[in-house]
Amino acid sequence: MYTGLAARLLFMYGRAWVTAGRSVNMAAAGGLVCSWGRGEDGQLGHGDAEDRPVPTVLTAAFDAPGIVSVICGADHTTAYSDDELQLYSWGWGDFGRLGHGNSSDVFNPQPIEVLQGVRITQIACADSHCLVVTAAGQVHSWGRNQNGQLGLGNTEDSLLPQKIQAFQGVCVKTIAAGAEHTAAVTEDGDLYGWGWGRYGNLGLGDRNDRSVPEKVSSVEGEKMVLVACGWRHTMTVSASGSLYTYGWSKYGQLGHGDFEDHLVPHNLEALKHVAISQISGGWRHTMALAADGKLYGWGWNKFGQVGVADNVDHCSPVQVRFPNEQKVVQVACGWRHTVALTETKNVFSWGRGTSGQLGHGEIIDRNTPKMIDALSSDGSACKQLESSKAVPMAAKVWVSPSERYAIVPDENVGNGTETHVPQSDAKRMMRV
Numbered sequence: 379m380y381t382g383l384a385a386r387l388l389f390m391y392g393r394a395w396v397t398a399g400r401s402v403n404m405a406a407a408g409g410l411v412c413s414w415g416r417g418e419d420g421q422l423g424h425g426d427a428e429d430r431p432v433p434t435v436l437t438a439a440f441d442a443p444g445i446v447s448v449i450c451g452a453d454h455t456t457a458y459s460d461d462e463l464q465l466y467s468w469g470w471g472d473f474g475r476l477g478h479g480n481s482s483d484v485f486n487p488q489p490i491e492v493l494q495g496v497r498i499t500q501i502a503c504a505d506s507h508c509l510v511v512t513a514a515g516q517v518h519s520w521g522r523n524q525n526g527q528l529g530l531g532n533t534e535d536s537l538l539p540q541k542i543q544a545f546q547g548v549c550v551k552t553i554a555a556g557a558e559h560t561a562a563v564t565e566d567g568d569l570y571g572w573g574w575g576r577y578g579n580l581g582l583g584d585r586n587d588r589s590v591p592e593k594v595s596s597v598e599g600e601k602m603v604l605v606a607c608g609w610r611h612t613m614t615v616s617a618s619g620s621l622y623t624y625g626w627s628k629y630g631q632l633g634h635g636d637f638e639d640h641l642v643p644h645n646l647e648a649l650k651h652v653a654i655s656q657i658s659g660g661w662r663h664t665m666a667l668a669a670d671g672k673l674y675g676w677g678w679n680k681f682g683q684v685g686v687a688d689n690v691d692h693c694s695p696v697q698v699r700f701p702n703e704q705k706v707v708q709v710a711c712g713w714r715h716t717v718a719l720t721e722t723k724n725v726f727s728w729g730r731g732t733s734g735q736l737g738h739g740e741i742i743d744r745n746t747p748k749m750i751d752a753l754s755s756d757g758s759a760c761k762q763l764e765s766s767k768a769v770p771m772a773a774k775v776w777v778s779p780s781e782r783y784a785i786v787p788d789e790n791v792g793n794g795t796e797t798h799v800p801q802s803d804a805k806r807m808m809r810v
């Protein structure tokens with residue numbers, strides 16, 4: 379999960395597809411938003427359901443000024459315009475995750491009317507729920523809520539954004555969303571968790587769900603400043619740069635040198651002497667960026683998404699190497715791929731490439747960072763960007779909704795047993 383800093387490039391938690399949203403302020407004309415990867419639900423925002431193998435500008439479909447952040451959910455996308463004080467969403471609409479008051483899919487950016495005029499400082503989107511933090515430090519949530527991940531005190535899906543009443547009087551600084559859980563850090567440095575907790579991913583010392591935010595007392599006294607979620611694991615960073623991870627670790631995604639789940643935040647010993655400045659979680663892998671620009675990754679690595687030139691899982695942090703030792707300034711994990719922006723304004727991607735999500739115009743996996751030419755200052759930068767009218771990828775395989783298969787979290791999972799999860803590229807789907 380990405381937290382919205384002032385970087386020029388903003389992507390988010392994507393899944394098998396390819397999104398990286400992009401917000402560029404370099405042109406006099408203002409911002410450009412690009413997307414690439416899987417488009418079967420309209421999540422690329424080009425008005426169709428086609429994949430795009432290279433970064434493609436959202437043109438006529440999206441002329442909102444002042445877009446300052448673009449955040450990807452699994453099959454949907456949101457973008458916020460600071461000029462208009464308007465949040466937009468598009469893509470797969472099941473469970474109301476687009477916040478439009480119904481479950482319709484939308485193939486072009488559409489304003490979320492009920493948030494018109496609300497100044498938003500951060501957006502978090504996961505598989506099927508979304509949240510925003512307002513300038514007043516309040517949180518609104520919408521979408522799927524079967525495990526209480528909206529924090530509203532119930533388990534009813536919400537088609538429209540609703541304010542989390544539990545944060546009345548509390549000033550929230552940042553939020554993060556996992557598959558079915560949510561985490562927050564307040565201005566005071568308190569850490570909260572709610573939603574699905576089967577792997578200890580709420581950090582509350584047990585495996586129970588919560589439908590309202592609950593403070594993680596085990597780290598009280600340590601002021602937290604960042605939080606991020608993977609699918610079923612969570613990371614937080616303290617003001618001094620110490621990284622803590624908790625939740626599911628079957629693939630080593632917690633980074634503690636083993637494959638054990640942790641039910642409370644556990645300090646990552648291997649990075650004890652490294653000040654962490656940004657964190658991001660994928661499906662089962664984790665990336666941590668150090669203040670000195672070095673990038674570390676660990677966890678599931680079947681497709682090379684850790685970026686360390688092999689395809690074996692790593693249960694401890696490994697440094698990701700970039701050409702010419704370029705320093706990284708921002709990192710974002712997709713479902714099974716990773717994207718990074720370097721200090722020299724080059725964009726790199728690696729991991730699963732099957733839907734074009736790496737943006738290189740090809741559909742192969744890569745286990746080391748490769749520069750996306752069209753977005754990078756050492757490449758062609760924005761000179762050759764495709765527009766929405768670009769010819770979509772020929773290799774596209776259409777998967778009809780009825781052929782996508784369902785995964786519903788198994789209520790009888792017990793303590794740490796893995797819920798059945800597909801290894802293939804078929805998408806997950808709502809209960810029908």
Ligand SMILES: *[C@@H]1O[C@H](CO)[C@@H](O)[C@H](O)[C@H]1NC(C)=O
Binds near residue numbers: 480481488
């Ligand atoms: C869902 O909401 C959107 C945005 O308000 C609207 O354009 C669309 O027509 C609605 N769909 C249905 C089926 O009502």
Ligand SMILES: *[C@@H]1O[C@H](CO)[C@@H](O)[C@H](O)[C@H]1NC(C)=O
Binds near residue numbers: 792793794
């Ligand atoms: C999970 O539960 C089973 C049986 O209920 C128990 O034997 C096992 O030790 C538990 N494992 C963990 C990691 O708690």
